Amino acid sequence: MTSDTTRRIRLPLLAALPFALALAAYAAVLATWWGRLPDPVATHFSGVDGRADGWTPRTGVAAIGAVLLCAAGVAWTVFARRRVLAGAWATAGFLGVLLVLMLRDNLDAADAQVVTSPLVNLAVAAGAAGLAALVGWAASRLVPEEARPAAEDGEPYEQLPLGPGEVAGWSRDTGSGVLAALSAVTLLAGLVALVLAPWPVALIPLLVGVPGLALARVRVTADRRGLTVAPALAGRPRIRVPLDDVEGASVRDVDPVADFGGWGYRVRAHRTGVVLRAGEALVVRRAGGREFAVTVADARTAAALLNTLVARREGR
Structure with missing residues (x-):
């Protein structure tokens, strides 16, 4: 095994x-x-x-x-x-x-x-x-450490053709019905406990349910500032990868359990991500070698735009 x-x-x-x-x-x-x-x-x-x-x-x-x-x-x-x-x-x-x-x-x-x-x-x-x-x-200690993902330096990053003075941005919503349902049930349990049980008991499901519900649907934006992932309804809190920290972007198929151990905001040894479903994901390689991934449709367009903006930044 x-x-x-x-x-x-x-x-x-x-x-x-x-x-x-x-x-x-x-x-x-x-x-x-x-x-x-x-x-x-x-x-x-x-x-x-x-x-x-x-x-x-x-x-x-x-x-x-x-x-x-x-x-x-x-x-x-x-x-x-x-x-x-x-x-x-x-x-x-x-x-x-x-x-x-x-x-x-x-x-x-x-x-x-x-x-x-x-x-x-x-x-x-x-x-x-x-x-x-x-x-x-x-x-x-019984759970093996996650192996560091192999670098893909040999693959050229796809770019989006833009004119010298042309400006572009990309934005799309993505979500998870399963995460929303689980978070709603957890939040409901916390609200019930707040009324019927000692208040410290209610804190645990509330602290899990509120951020889970916020992450159940997010807006992913790629533009001259870099990559931003924020709750679709509230806009805060948000995760941002500045353009200066981006080395390149690509598209990869993601299995939530196999690659990240589950759904939601995930932290692994050499990567983080917002994983709301299986399939297509936008993967950004950061300057320090770490990766940030977010599962979203039309990730190829976002990756190509970020690669073009990175090339402009570097004068290529």
């Missing part, structure tokens, strides 16, 4: 594993303590004393906890990369421990109205996240 195949198999498995373990532990604790929990369960707390100010039926607590862990697990698996695998484990550790501590605070309570949740729970959950992150870091 090649290192690329090993990486493609192990990375998503190791990203999903901590959430599967957290979900199994949460389900086991719920099954064990089910008869000792009040109905409804205190699920939201505020103030220095951590007094309950929000309640959820026991069945809702089971469902919401499972949805949170599953949504966060799917998001981390989709966006997994070797260097941040520890983040997936830390997230699972934090969420799992915080959910279990919430159940413990409710245990044997005659009235959920008087349940309190001490702030030390957050410190305990953070400590568990740190320990889980160490496990994730160790697990990342």
Whole structure:
């Protein structure tokens, strides 16, 4: 089995594993303590004393906890990369421990109205996240490093014919329905958790869902400033490769999983990219040898325009 195949198999498995373990532990604790929990369960707390100010039926607590862990697990698996695998484990550790501590605070309570949740729970959950992150870091050693892409210096870069004083620009929108759906589900889970669960629990899906939804549809622009990729609706934040940093541009077919480990904004050892679908991608080789890729239709026109602008810059 090649290192690329090993990486493609192990990375998503190791990203999903901590959430599967957290979900199994949460389900086991719920099954064990089910008869000792009040109905409804205190699920939201505020103030220095951590007094309950929000309640959820026991069945809702089971469902919401499972949805949170599953949504966060799917998001981390989709966006997994070797260097941040520890983040997936830390997230699972934090969420799992915080959910279990919430159940413990409710245990044997005659009235959920008087349940309190001490702030030390957050410190305990953070400590568990740190320990889980160490496990994730160790697990990342099992994923082979990505090989540096071979240089294509022998291939001439195609150019777009322009007159001496002629100016041109190119722009096109591109998007991913799958990424939009996953991000919307994650964001919805975060909004539900914001109302029904301790607020730190809601931060994780919100921090994943908002940028994911922003990247679900982007506008790619090639002009005299270089290459710019920005959310189609908001315009910010944006990724820009200045023309002075461009050595050349080409077109390449991209497999999101095989080449970048998933969809969205991806970071690899010697390349970065905005990968929203399989197929045609505009690939820019930067001055330091790194590459930036974005999957977009009509990439050949954009590449030819950038190559022409680079040639003008160099007086060719």
